Amino acid sequence: xxxxxxxxxxxxxxxxxxxNCLRCVRECxxxxxxxxxxxKKWKRHHEKxxxxxxxxxxxxxxxxxxxxHPMEYSPHPVWTNKVRKDIKTQAETGSVxxxxxxxxxxYLNYFDRLVLDACQVTNPSIxxxxxxxxxxxxxxxxxxxxxxxxxNGVDLxxxxxxxxKLETPxxxxxxxxxxxxxxxxxxxxxxxxxxxTYMGTGEGGMHVDLYPYADHIxxxxxxxxxxxxxxxxxRGAAIEIKIGQGAKPGIGGHLPGTKVTAEISQTRMIxxxxxxxxxxxxxxxxSIEDLSRLIxxxxxxxxxxxxVFVKIAAVHNVAPIAVGIIRAGAxxxxxxGFRGGTGxxxxxxxxxxxIPIEVAIASVDQRLREEGIRHWGSIIASGGIRSSADVxxxxxxxxxxxxxxxxxxxxxxxxxxxxxxxxxxxxxxATQVPELRKRxxxxxxxxxAANLLKAWSHELKEILGALGLNSIESLRGNRDRLRGVGLSxxxxxxxxxxxxxx
Amino acid sequence: xxxxxxxxxxxxxxxxxxxxxKGMHYPELNVLIEDVINQGAKKLKLINVNGQRFxxxxxxxxxxxxxxxxxxxxLGAFANGPTIVVYGNVQDGAGNTxxxxxxxxxGDGTDIIGHSMRGGKVFVRGHVGYRVGIHxxxxxxxxxxxxxxxTAGDFLGEYMAGGRIIILGLQRxxxxxxxxxxxxxxxxxxxxxxxRDEVDEDKLGYGAKFEELTEEDLAFxxxxxxxxxxxxxxxxxxxxxxxxxxVVPLSHRPFAAMYSDSKEAGH
Ligand code: SF4
Ligand code: SF4
Numbered sequence: 182x183x184x185x186x187x188x189x190x191x192x193x194x195x196x197x198x199x200x201n202c203l204r205c206v207r208e209c210x211x212x213x214x215x216x217x218x219x220x221k222k223w224k225r226h227h228e229k230x231x232x233x234x235x236x237x238x239x240x241x242x243x244x245x246x247x248x249x250h251p252m253e254y255s256p257h258p259v260w261t262n263k264v265r266k267d268i269k270t271q272a273e274t275g276s277v278x279x280x281x282x283x284x285x286x287x288y289l290n291y292f293d294r295l296v297l298d299a300c301q302v303t304n305p306s307i308x309x310x311x312x313x314x315x316x317x318x319x320x321x322x323x324x325x326x327x328x329x330x331x332x333n334g335v336d337l338x339x340x341x342x343x344x345x346k347l348e349t350p351x352x353x354x355x356x357x358x359x360x361x362x363x364x365x366x367x368x369x370x371x372x373x374x375x376x377x378t379y380m381g382t383g384e385g386g387m388h389v390d391l392y393p394y395a396d397h398i399x400x401x402x403x404x405x406x407x408x409x410x411x412x413x414x415x416r417g418a419a420i421e422i423k424i425g426q427g428a429k430p431g432i433g434g435h436l437p438g439t440k441v442t443a444e445i446s447q448t449r450m451i452x453x454x455x456x457x458x459x460x461x462x463x464x465x466x467x468s469i470e471d472l473s474r475l476i477x478x479x480x481x482x483x484x485x486x487x488x489v490f491v492k493i494a495a496v497h498n499v500a501p502i503a504v505g506i507i508r509a510g511a512x513x514x515x516x517x518g519f520r521g522g523t524g525x526x527x528x529x530x531x532x533x534x535x536i537p538i539e540v541a542i543a544s545v546d547q548r549l550r551e552e553g554i555r556h557w558g559s560i561i562a563s564g565g566i567r568s569s570a571d572v573x574x575x576x577x578x579x580x581x582x583x584x585x586x587x588x589x590x591x592x593x594x595x596x597x598x599x600x601x602x603x604x605x606x607x608x609x610x611a612t613q614v615p616e617l618r619k620r621x622x623x624x625x626x627x628x629x630a631a632n633l634l635k636a637w638s639h640e641l642k643e644i645l646g647a648l649g650l651n652s653i654e655s656l657r658g659n660r661d662r663l664r665g666v667g668l669s670x671x672x673x674x675x676x677x678x679x680x681x682x683x
Numbered sequence: 684x685x686x687x688x689x690x691x692x693x694x695x696x697x698x699x700x701x702x703x704x705k706g707m708h709y710p711e712l713n714v715l716i717e718d719v720i721n722q723g724a725k726k727l728k729l730i731n732v733n734g735q736r737f738x739x740x741x742x743x744x745x746x747x748x749x750x751x752x753x754x755x756x757x758l759g760a761f762a763n764g765p766t767i768v769v770y771g772n773v774q775d776g777a778g779n780t781x782x783x784x785x786x787x788x789x790g791d792g793t794d795i796i797g798h799s800m801r802g803g804k805v806f807v808r809g810h811v812g813y814r815v816g817i818h819x820x821x822x823x824x825x826x827x828x829x830x831x832x833x834t835a836g837d838f839l840g841e842y843m844a845g846g847r848i849i850i851l852g853l854q855r856x857x858x859x860x861x862x863x864x865x866x867x868x869x870x871x872x873x874x875x876x877x878x879r880d881e882v883d884e885d886k887l888g889y890g891a892k893f894e895e896l897t898e899e900d901l902a903f904x905x906x907x908x909x910x911x912x913x914x915x916x917x918x919x920x921x922x923x924x925x926x927x928x929x930v931v932p933l934s935h936r937p938f939a940a941m942y943s944d945s946k947e948a949g950h
Contacts, residue, residue, distance in 0.1 A: 277942050405799075405818065406780050406799035406801075406820075409780050409799070410761070410801075411761045411762070411763045411782065412743075414741065438936050450801060450820075450822040451820055451844065452821065452822065452823075452845065454935075455844065455845075455872070455873055455935055456872055456936050457844075458842060458872060460841075460842050464795065464814055464817040464841065465775070465795045465814075465817075474756050474757060474775075474776070477737065478737055478760045478779070481709075481713055481740040481741065482740040482741025482760065482761045527942070
């Protein structure tokens with residue numbers, strides 16, 4: 182049968198400029214460029230190109246350009262080219278389509294329909310160059326009230342639950358060693374330490390190279406319990422129980438045995454070459470009471486020294502679920518919206534399950550306030566945070582801090598080619614192949630990741646200044662400083678914001 | 684006040700430090716255990732235990748802890764080395780995600796015993812409930828072993844990635860006399876389960892199959908049963924003289940062929 186499947190991209194090479202150095206052949210992990218030395222002939226496998234642009238940037242003569250393939254099926258608004266290609270792929274293979282990174286369908290992006298306020302005339306704005314601006318954020322349970330003891334100065338009588346101290350309300354999301362390289366993890370760990378924030382291990386355990394940064398690392402306990410060991414729990418700064426993930430709500434995950442190399446096997450504490458399967462649920466958690474048991478099992482095991490977070494995918498009933506989580510004893514609830522990235526997810530789950538992070542933050546913050554327990558735990562938001570403006574809007578909607586995943590990887594060189602699950606990341610990030618890993622220098626990576634945090638923090642201070650606020654705390658849940666543009670009445674009600682003009 | 688109360692609870696009995704757990708809430712009991720351990724106790728005896736959770740959670744070291752009464756949920760969860768002997772029953776999650784050590788239970792156990800264990804051993808003289816041994820794993824020379832004298836409920840050894848489970852069926856429930864419930868070893872991709880009885884194939888979950896026992900299996904079973912009998916009594920030869928069923932994974936890569944993408948499909 183004729184495979185009538187037009188390639189996504191076309192690789193154009195300027196024959197005049199090309200010096201036949203074969204660099205592109207070595208650079209492309211997907212085998213797009215092929216040179217027959219005997220016949221002295223080039224063949225470009227356009228159908229394999231993912232537009233990562235690696236070859237184009239490595240070509241010494243800039244001979245390569247990658248373009249969208251001009252050949253397409255006859256246009257149809259319902260039977261899009263993508264839909265037709267997916268059907269053909271599945272007709273060929275009979276299997277689930279795997280993909281990576283975040284939701285690709287054009288759902289409404291609420292961040293882009295929300296605008297921030299600014300001071301004019303009646304209330305002066307603040308210049309962050311002149312005045313101190315407080316971005317410091319504490320994640321964890323806050324006391325009901327504070328009792329002081331006055332006796333030769335003032336002492337705090339109230340016992341404060343352990344909190345994480347963030348110098349900026351932005352953390353690096355959990356991306357496991359195995360899904361990304363140790364060089365990528367090291368880059369973020371160093372940046373987190375330098376800036377005074379945290380990164381997450383994901384379910385891959387903590388590689389020994391990360392030990393020096395352990396006080397800036399949040400460990401993860403997921404359904405496969407890989408690497409979960411008392412020393413691992415005690416080593417990190419906080420513990421996160423992963424129930425769900427925005428990119429694939431309701432399903433588990435698995436690292437194929439082919440990717441469980443000697444080093445990966447060591448940090449995950451599983452045999453080399455065996456599939457690492459994380460079941461969809463934790464099989465010791467079928468209720469909020471069970472969740473509470475795991476939260477306290479972890480607190481007991483670490484003698485109540487570490488805050489314990491619980492991460493869920495943002496789904497329909499996110500508010501009552503989050504309330505249950507906080508009442509179960511979690512020090513923070515992590516909400517991962519449906520634009521959240523991933524190293525590997527079935528496309529059908531990535532694109533069709535879950536809800537946007539913006540509405541999840543608003544409804545959880547609202548419900549926790551209504552129940553009078555907002556101070557019991559923090560809200561950490563993730564899933565599609567692209568800029569300091571998104572951070573500011575997430576915080577104004579009610580988040581305490583955010584996690585960034587994709588944005589951090591883009592800072593490390595990722596071009597969002599969506600091929601992480603192949604383990605052949607052209608930019609040395611989502612790979613364990615030694616030759617590919619060399620493409621990311623962790624010193625350079627750390628500098629860039631730290632720069633991103635510094636740049637966004639700087640912008641956050643400017644945003645606060647324009648709002649006439651001098652601490653991020655005053656922006657939290659301050660939805661009066663947001664307005665909706667072009668949103669429906671119901672959307673506005675859920676978000677708890679007024680329409681622009683009111 | 685609290686200090687005198689705690690003093691009254693702690694006493695010495697030979698090499699043992701004895702703690703009277705009567706009426707204590709679990710966080711206080713566990714703080715007290717931590718205290719006596721920090722003061723050098725190696726052998727502890729907890730009396731009047733009545734459902735207190737998280738005893739010996741995350742405990743590292745070769746401590747010996749005797750529990751008189753019913754141990755609550757997650758006994759020895761994340762534990763790394765201690766030996767815990769329970770003269771009574773245990774509740775959910777005993778040995779959950781344990782890395783090393785031993786839990787010996789003279790009574791019954793409820794659900795999720797030995798969940799995600801990576802090392803060490805759990806022996807239960809009586810029955811256990813549902814979801815026991817789910818996602819047990821192994822790593823290098825750490826091969827966890829779970830030995831149950833009675834029967835086990837549904838979902839035994841689901842997603843098992845390593846380790847060994849032995850169900851002896853020496854005692855039976857009147858209401859459900861079979862040695863194991865349904866959905867046995869669904870999604871198993873490592874390790875093995877041994878059941879001392881014939882087991883209907885209908886009970887097998889997706890990804891599991893029966894396999895003939897080898898000489899090696901029998902030698903392994905004998906060793907573990909000897910240890911079982913050393914704790915609870917019983918005749919090793921008599922126990923060995925029965926038909927055992929062995930359950931193993933169909934494949935170590937159960938999901939290998941489930942996914943595709945257009946590039947790999949040759950498009
Ligand atoms: S890298 Fe550029 S110059 Fe070298 S062979 Fe490829 S296209 Fe030609
Ligand atoms: S991490 Fe690598 S493979 Fe994944 S999208 Fe980015 S560039 Fe592509």
